[in-house]
Amino acid sequence: MSGGVDSAVAAARAVEAGHDVVGVHLALSRMPGTLRTGSRGCCTIEDAMDARRVANLLGIPFYVWDFSERFAADVVDDFVAEYEAGRTPNPCLRCNEKIKFAALLDKAIALGFDAVATGHYATLVDGPGGRELHRASAWAKDQSYVLGVLTAEQLAHCYFPLGDTPSKELIRAEAEERGIQIARKPDSHDICFIPDGDTRGWLNEKLERAPGDIVDESGAVVGRHDGARGYTIGQRRGLAIGHPAPDGKPRYVLSIRPVSNQVVVGPKDRLAIGRIAGGRFSLTGDPGLDLAEPFDCEVQIRAHADPVPATARLARIDEARRTEQHRAEATHEIVADIDLEHAEPLLGVAPGQSAVLYIGSRVLGQFTIDRALPVDDGRTASA
Template identity: 85%
Template sequence: MKVLAAMSGGVDSAVAAARAVEAGHDVVGVHLALSRMPGTLRTGSRGCCTIEDAMDARRAANLLGIPFYVWDLSERFKEDVVDDFIAEYAAGRTPNPCMRCNEKIKFAALLDKAVALGFDAVATGHYASLVDGARGRELHRASAWAKDQSYVLGVLTERQLAHCYFPLGDTPSKELIRAEAAERGLQVAQKPDSHDICFIPDGDTRGWLSGHVEREPGEILDESGEVVGRHDGAHGYTVGQRRGLQLGRPAPDGKPRYVLSIRPVSNQVVVGPRESLAISRIAGGRFSWAGEPGFDTGEAFDCEVQIRAHADPVPATARLAPILDEDRTEQHRADATHEVVVDIDRDRAEPLSGVAPGQTAVLYIGTRVLGQFTIDRALAAEPAAAE
């Protein structure tokens, strides 16, 4: 099999490429230049896609004896990931740029180019598993849930999965990967994992956004609609936030208040008690299925839903339904006609907490990733009935 190994410069992708070579595949390494500032150097474990990462990837490819190239996708990355990130925050949503990067760059732009060049598959260092089922290829959790990365791959479609290769899916721990890298002589064996948003390496998202989204002061309201403070830009707030609200008056009960929602049209931030963050239903569009579901998604089906990369999955029922006029909110995209509606199983799970429009919800049936959608609305949970 002819394999294009996406080499980020980290230990996972280096070992994935090594395993592909060891399996007897015809492997070519490629590093994606995504930064508009190619001279940027990594600081500790913050950020990725720097010139240091490119050099680390090249050294690994040289050790493995495979051809190596750098593809400049920085313009596409800016348009599909960075600009989307800015637009989502300006619209009052909380986006996940890693999901957009996987969707638009690593498994769209990269994969499309790879297939056009005659490659059979793109190999990455993600911890996830692929299973060839009766209806085609399926995406499943990795063997070790502690390292499982299937959530961030939930945006992959059936066509994309057909050309994916995840050599690390059966590895139970990152420590084993580092040990293997050391045994192979890879210099990245002990390189720190990257974290934070790669194009905001200092981790100051609010500060970065202030230079890209125009600040417009507005009101902070409580749940009754009373003005309790003012903000200097709604984009600087996220649902569930407690600190930095600078409210003009305390809550009547003296308890802390949290951001409950952001209203982009009226430029208002709504705050309230912690219990108001509890959510029993989420719904949204921009959905996709990771392969053929095998049943009518218009009918309610049992599943689990995960709303963050490191969150626990929650039992639920889901269905695909038309968006009713009375349900349409400021967060729905104008061209959206259908949405995935998910109800949390209150008999088996607590309500979700701190759900923000713009987050990605990934649906699972067992270990299988069924698909994903972007949350547009969330409904507060009713208090549990007393026994």
């Protein structure tokens, strides 16, 4: 119970369904902010108090479990390390993977509970190969992307009571009918441990900034930067390049090389990605197909991005294609070619992002992007 309206209604529905329910609020920081600022952040003392009031209204036991040490190591430290290595992580997926459906679920199972219920908008379906994770009925609120890291074993102990609700407004209306005082509480957004939303400023306090070269794709130096970690893929402004490109067109950040401390820039059309590949992949269950053979699917690279048609396969890593961001321990990777006849190329793809694979509404699994090849390179590589 985060202290928000979604988990409040999820708990109420679980009680109404006849389950033996216990409310748990996760303390993820040893020094949480006392009060929220609008919709910024979550997991504050105020949120814990809101969750307790809902539990009292529902007549269920309520506990605060301190997972702050685990959260700091598995989510916050991982977030910093990924940026230090030139990657762009998604801490919400990591939190679901390491905290809510690992540490929390493990403790719940050890205490004799059958499942962890949350306010996520996603649907569970019992399929021929076992339990399957699917999109929520309301695609505008669908949160299956951030659940793409879950395994079949974890899904067997999950419960998402809100998955069939077609809109958030219906959830708020239901909360009001149930007398839940936080029915109109704003949704939280931004990264919970950076509540002011200034990710760059927060990282500047954690990581040293080392000046280096801005280069084009040929390696020619075209400018200087004051710290490569301050740049993002697709950035145009603030590059401080001393002279224009030969064609006179603007240049954009294409990649960041942490080992050589270089920022690579080039024309906008080089941001159009035709192939992505990466490791650290996981499946939500039996896919019912041979992953080594090309299969049709859809790929989503951000929580609120549109999925795009693709052809994916599991392949051994091509050593010649390794990059500075590539995970050295990986031996296999998922490779996905974007179907450019039916979708626009992916834009602004950065190593470290999570790509979630779908077949229809079903979540097949996910992988961490290590390589993103421009359209021309991607088509050439797949020929």
